[in-house]
Amino acid sequence: MLQDVQGIILSKLPLKEVVRTSVLSSQWRDLWTVCPKLRFDCTIMFGKDFNGKQRGQFAQQFIDTVNAVLQQYHGRIVEELVIKFDFGTLLVDHLNNWVRFTASSHTKFLAFDVMPRGLEALSSPQYIFPFQLLDSRSISHLQLRFVSVNLPTQFGGFPKLRKLDLCHVKVTAKDLQDMLSNCCALEWLCVVHCKMDGELKVHCPLPSLLYLHVAFCELTSMEFHAVKLRTFVYKGSAVRINLNEISELKNANIFLHGATIGDAIATLSNVLTSAQSLTYDAFVHSPEVPFLMENTSKFSQLKHLQLLLSYRMDVDNLSLVPFLGSAPLIEKLEVHFTSYFGFFYVDGESIRRFEHRHEYLKDVCITGFKASNGQIEFVTHIVENAPVLDVLTVEQSDKLSNTDPVLVKEKVAKYMDATVCEVVRRYIERTVSPKCYLRLLF
Amino acid sequence: MEVDKGKGEAEETRKVAEADRDTVTLKSSDGKLFEVSKEAAARLSTVLAGMIAGGSIDDNGTDLKQIGSEALENVVDYCNKHANSIPSAALISSSISFNTAPFKEPEEWERKFVDRLSHDALFDLVEAANFLGMERLLDVTCHKISEMMKGKSPDQIREVFNIKNDYTKEELEEIRQELAWAFYDD
Incomplete structure (x- = not known):
């Protein structure tokens, strides 16, 4: 079988199984290194034992593995890089190096999930994602979990970004607005558990946005300009929501807390005039x-x-x-x-x-x-x-x-x-x- | 649907007439002819799209010497089924998880399509899809093969794919040592 076909097959397997193919025969020995999708997920790599006493050892192994694999890919195109590991035991320098790697490998899909464990989970995310190291022009899908966002002053936006998924990210409304300010290609946006304590007004139009999901962000009001929006999911308090000029909305899924149905009609009426399907979830006072x-x-x-x-x-x-x-x-x-x-x-x-x-x-x-x-x-x-x-x-x-x-x-x-x-x-x-x-x- | 055009533009006419036909004829390595929807062929295969655009399609059967008749029949079958299938409404609106996003899961009919194939037919189809630049078909067939590997022991995989283990015991041990984390729960 041709090598590029084998690469596609391997890219559909978990990294651990991909690496294991090296024992099949000498022809397969180094095949795992051509897989263009790199997913390093501690739960897949180490399984259930991960929380045990050997955590420190696992952390070193995780870092060594990622570094060794990325070394193999130096100077080559890597479509996808997924890093899932608890931050407490990782070194910031390594994470920054891995972001640097995506810039030189023209990576399109990047996921960073550095969930803190134990008591660290209670404090705000410690790792400041280095946007200045990222090649924001080539990235197409970006997923960030448990990181802090602090945008560089001269941030030019993501012209090719199609999907942005933020969960438990520490970001100010101002920085999120700036992140979205030049995202003409954005189709899918999910912002969950990112406490912003204020109003989120995205004035810049998002002409390609089809899916918008905002949940538990403690906003006081929200505004988006997304004419093509088809699906809208909102969970949180009944605040003023302004989705300007939407006409193609098909599905809406709304969960409001602390609101009467009367409030809900007032909140939702100007948003959902064109929706054909609505799921409404509420605790009714x-x-x-x-x-x-x-x-x-x-x-x-x-x-x-x-x-x-x-x-x-x-x-x-x-x-x-x-x-x-x-x-x-x-x-x-x-x-x-x-x-x-x-x-x-x-x-x-x-x-x-x-x-x-x-x-x-x-x-x-x-x-x-x-x-x-x-x-x-x-x-x-x-x-x-x-x-x-x-x-x-x-x-x-x-x-x-x-x-x-x-x-x-x-x-x-x-x-x-x-x-x-x-x-x-x-x-x-x-x-x-x-x-x-x-x-x-x- | 021949279109009558003025004389003296023979070349032009030939191309227009060809462009107006709904189907293209493909010829396998063993000389069998297959008709396929031109629209589907151009949409699903970058190689066929290039041939159609470049006018190198032969009305009497475009030679595809690298593809056997069984694989070509499956390719044509896939194109025709694809032309008839209704695209999944879920597409982007559903909350697809991030990791699966670049690859859309096979749809029900695609799953059935690859499930009924023998191992040999599946491998031939993968190579045909690769040769014709049919990204989606390649993805679906490779997905099927990856499923055949998932959760299997090296011995089981060797058996399915007819791979001969040419390592010595020492070499095997060396690899396992080097990549110990991947073999952790063995």
Whole structure:
């Protein structure tokens, strides 16, 4: 087999397995050194034993290996360099040398993950990534984890950068703005756990950006100019988000903490007017501020809405119904309920009715349905106000707390709760249109 | 779809007529002819794209002396399947992990396509893809081969790939010593 083909095959294997091919035969002896993708990941190289007593020894071995391999590649093109190791035991000089190496090897993909361990993890990242050593003109994908960013004063941006992934990076909003100031080719941007404590305003247009993910950055406001954006993910507090002139947004995934649904509509309305699919995840404070229904459509293109709602007590329709009302074209609705104290049915309380038609609503799925008064009001509202409803799925088990590893898993019910049965009979089965297929799950 | 052009521009006409045909005919080393969508061939193979653009495509079958009929049949099959497949909507919008980003995972049909091949056919196809500059097909076939190697012992790999171990015991021990970290959990 030709050597360049062998190189491609080897580039798809973990480095450890690539190196092991040297024992196959003398023809394979040095083949591993032609692999153009170099991934040095301590967890792959040393496996589970890595945290043991021999850590110091591993660190030296890791450094020696990287240096030995990079030595072999001196003066050659290396497509990708991945370094994953805990910083505490590494020397800054080595890391800087490896960045220097990428500049001379025209490396396109660079990943640096220098996660601190133990007590060091609590302090801010110690390693200052040396942007001045990087060849910012050739880099196409950059992933940084647990480093500090301190941009040189004369930073020219990344003209070829297509993907930027920052996680637990210490960076100021100003430096991030400067980093993004000349990134015309950027398609994918992810900024997670980079505390900026302020506003992030990226005035420079990002004309190629398709995917934007900002999470847990403690911003006070956010602004981007990305006309082609198709997917937007935001997790954090309900701050003012301004995505100017977006028109092609398809999917949005939003998690807000400390916000009422009313706040959410206000925050999201100018962002998501063109979105067709929205996942909204929130802890709903109770009681919600009654939010008066207005006849203005905010989510004018929205067809698919997924709500992941954690309540302290019961569901509050005064906020849920208008939220739906703001999406007049909605066709598919999924609502996953969970409650910290559980949902309970209180006998004798009247069921309130709201009239607001959902003309296009065809498919509704509700999980975590325990027949609490608020839930009954909500499901009653759906069956009475969705004239073209095709499928209604009502599921008793709580999907949210069951997928949350922190919370204790509730026992999977073997039968439908008697109250739930009674409620379903009284409020759903009698009212629902005969054309609608009703699915009850426990 | 022949286009009628004025006389005296014979060369020009020939090229235009050729450019207007939907398919190109390829000829394997053992003389078998295969038709393939011109659009797909130009999109998937840098070598064929160059030949089409340069007008060196022969209507009676472009000679590909380096490729046997079985491999060429698979190449053509792949091109035609690719022309019909709907590109995956996920593409960039899904949160693909950084490390897999440069290589898009094989799609379901591509996986099936390479899974049904015998070892010999797979290796022949890799070489054909390499010769024709078909980056995606090369990537998909190499991916399959790498999967055949993953997690296997040296002996198992030697058996799959028919590699003869020509080391002495001492030489083997020397390599293991030198690259000890890679053999750590053995």
